[in-house]
Amino acid sequence: MTAGRIINGSEIPDLSSVEVDFVVVGSGAGGATAAAVLTAAGAQVALLEEGGHYTRRDFNMQESWAYPALYQEHGNRATDDLSILILQGRSVGGGTTVNWTSSFRTPERTLALWASRHGLRGLDAATLAPHFEMVEKRIDVGSGDPDDVNNNNRKLREGAAKLGWQPELIHRSVKGCARLGYCGMGCPLDAKRSSRTTFLADAVAGGANVYADCRATLIETDRGRARAVVAEVLDRATDRPRGRFVAYARRGVVLAGGAINTPALLLRSKAGIDGGRVGRRTFLHPTVPLIAFYDQPIEGFYGPPQSVAVHHFADRGERVGYFFETAPIHPMLAALAFPGFGDTHRKIVEQLPYAQATIALLIDGHHDDEGGTVEAARDGRIKLSYPLSAPLHEAAVSALGDMARLQLAAGAREVMTLHETPLVIRSEADLGAIAAAPFGPNRHTLFSAHQMGGAAMGGDPARSVVDARGRHHQLENLWITDGSIFPTSLGVNPQLSIYAHAHLFATGIAKAG
């Protein structure tokens, strides 16, 4: 078969169209994997990607370029009240272009919860295992390398070890990593095994065409079948529509635009939304950072961003669990997270090289909390709401205390919370102030790099959107292969799980479609 290629928006004539076997929306972990498997099975595939096509020669490691170019809404995505910053990729390669490479299999505990509480049958660890193996091989997931641990992560490991909280080395999807520390801005060495360098490359080599700068705006349906995907072709410089492009699907449509865009696309298209489950139960692993300052330089801007994880508090019984990792510390992202303004703020940013950032990711959706909602607003915007419910509030405050304890154990000179009026903690005696400090929307920095749910898998069509193989309950030839299928948050970084579920589903789609 002739190889396909990646076509830029500027090359796509207005009102043009293609007809293929499968139209895939999104080129991240879910879309690229589906495209690769379908192409390998002999199907003709067209893949639409809203973002631009960039290669390692574009990745200049400057935040001023990377966030506008490689993130949703030019780095401005957030919940509707701006209380949770949403870091979500948007370019050829999707989230995998900017992912921090942390690779975990879906925890068995989470799979068991989906079976017991969400009626999901036939999706257990044994079923997924061969797909995890295939994916891990293709994206070069390693086994955890102690040499990957930079100072930022070393402090997390040391603190956790001292307290008996069992730090683990993170498995990373890299090959020939030079440990630069710029995963979140695109890897200038292609050492990170993004989808662009793996499954998308396979799909293109097998004949798939990738249409960059194409934002899917409408799924056309006809008698319970998806017939076509209509897209706006965007001008890359202005991000404004410059034309229209239609991809007709002979056999099926695969949605993989991510857990915010996929539900919004279904809602906007009024396609398969009976029952009101689309855009509900959106989970974010709401992420609470805590900063510690050390006497020695940490230089959290260099080295692999994440190499150590602590899951000691993942299961807190009746209470919402959380896990700890680190976040890289580059000037712009740090300045955004640090509270205050003017000279108060400057005095914090000046300590950048001495700062260590531990983050707590709250495991939402495993209890009675319902997460957030995605809506397609009438003015064309996507509206994401995420009220921090009482159980999550409790978990966030508890996590702050545990992180502070950990940082003190690791030898921090002082710990500084990111409340709008920061607390300074120098000893265990100061920990009591955390519970009393105001915590709520825009009173404390929160972000999310993990978007999940909104089009959940489930056995009961009245309570879920797709079945245990990603097929839509209402549209027989439409599948979803991105993070929106997860009935709850995962409790681990989701990228590898998205790859593996997409791989499993696509194997079925190739036979069924």
Added chain:
Amino acid sequence: MPAPVEKARPDAREGAIDRRRFLKRGLFGGALLVGAGSLPFVFRTTRRGDAPRAPLQLLSADEYAVFAAVTARIVPGDGADASWPRAEALDCAGKVDALMATVHPEVGRDFRRLLRLIESGFLGALTAGSPRPFTRASAAEQDARLEAWRRSRFALLRSGYQAVKRLADAAYYSSPEVYPLVGYPGPPLVPQLPPATGTP
């Protein structure tokens, strides 16, 4: 280095307003961004500072002036030594204008409405006892107004503060001129390797 932290104050005294005024403002708060459209004369008295370096893509000259004035207070200011560049020197407002011209048009409109609210002397009087347009208020008054929004009980004002704070900080701290001042040596040098085969 000493801890650069303000002393915690009880939340209940934020903005130092009494309960009755709070209730009044509570009714007002929800409709704030919508109501901003009905403040048509706000920009009549706006003081324009340095002219934009390039033609503006989203903001009007008055809106640009408001954002530039806000940015000047958000980024390092009076206490910082002269090695810290001024926001104008880094063209922060120009960079934000260019960025916000590429976001969803409705987000751009909200941003412009927000700048109108910030400039409003009416709102300034209500939140911080500062009745002049933001661009004509003293530095201390401007800080008090930003502080009132930052610590407000009203979610909408806190959101508004975060919107301008983050945009100003993003433009300023992503500028290589600032890297040495925050102890960041910048990205490492990476030799450009020949293109890999098999990668699109």
